[in-house]
Amino acid sequence: MLDLVRVFTQVVESSSFSKAGHALHMAPSSVARNIDNLEKQLRVTLFKRSTRQLLLTEEGQYFLIGASKLMEDADQLIRSMDKTNDVPSGTLRISVFESFGNLCINPILPAFLERYPNVTVDIELDDRMVDMNAENIDLGIRIGRPVDSSLNARMLMPNHTILCASPSYLERCGTPTTPEEVSQHNCLLLSRDRKRNYWHFSNKKHHKKVAVKGNLYSRGGSPLMSAALGGTGLLLLSSWMVSDHIKEGKLQKVLPDWTASPHEHAGIEIYAVYRGGKYPKPQLRAFIDYLVDHIAA
Incomplete structure (x- = not known):
């Protein structure tokens, strides 16, 4: 059978x-x-x-x-x-949301494949939530711990977000000085399936929920990033996406004394999610360890 x-x-x-x-x-x-x-x-x-x-x-x-x-x-x-059969080999199917895949996964793949020449990686960049069992995915990269108890999860990094905009946009439209003023600006938004969008702000003493709207929605962060760099509006995205642009002066932080998040409860992490029990495939175990080492670095 x-x-x-x-x-x-x-x-x-x-x-x-x-x-x-x-x-x-x-x-x-x-x-x-x-x-x-x-x-x-x-x-x-x-x-x-x-x-x-x-x-x-x-x-x-x-x-x-x-x-x-x-x-x-x-x-x-x-x-x-068979403990001798521990050499990573075979196909590794990976699903990762588009922006993280382009910025954090794709750059490390050449060195990983050079280290493990018997491994073949099949990677899919997609912002939809895939069914890992139905689509036979070995490893998924997701924001937030999975609710599926049959999946294993390993935390890769915190997912802090930063509110920012290009100098040209702030010069043209003004810089918000309070969270409430953000609602008067054009905000570049992650799609929420037609649900109303809110951004959440907090500091040591106060928590504010602000309704936001804008003229660009996307399931992935890359289109929003391009629009922000072009001076289209305010951007609230993960620090690993915007930090380099802030260092280069292409984007500026907005309301730096406040912690801003698209979620009511900040501090959502990014996880490597995988199927399997006590003995994951050698190629899967090797890639997760490699990924964790490079994320930490």
Whole structure:
């Protein structure tokens, strides 16, 4: 049964019997027979088959979640019995939100791949929240600890935010001197699915919630950053995105005596989130350690 499940997961990954057969060193006809046998044992149809494409049925999508976990647990168990098989190798699938991926992940990939030449990285920069189990993602980078208790999480760094704007915008529109004045400015905003946007300000004694609006919304921070540098409006983004521009004088801090955050409770951290139990894949463990070392540096 386990061998049939392995064939099934490979077919899903390859999207065809012939490609799966190549990966498994099997004839496509043998792959098809294995899938037929699995469907007979499960008494369900896993794939919608046509001459052009191979799609999972609803039952197949449900089975894939458990099958991926089953194969991962089996592989971990085998690795745990063989301590010599600890050399990082194989494919590592990473999902990371776009701005952090471009600024913090992409620059360290060449050196990581040079250190571990047997590892292949498949990275996806996407600001949507992916289903790591359904999409077979090994490692996700997320803001905030995941609510899914089946996922492991390792904190990478705090995610402090800074309110800033370009000198040209402040010269043209004025510099806010109180949190309340921010509501009168054009604010560059992270999309909240049509929900009203608020920025939260605090200092030692006071906490203020300010409704903000603007003419640019984005799920990712990069478009907002470009607009702020072009003098479009006020920007509230993570320090790791704006600090270099502030040092270079391209952006200036606004209300520096206040802590500003798009969230009511500041101090949300960035986490490396991954599937698996006690024995993660060697390539996953190696990348997390490498990432933590470089973030710290």
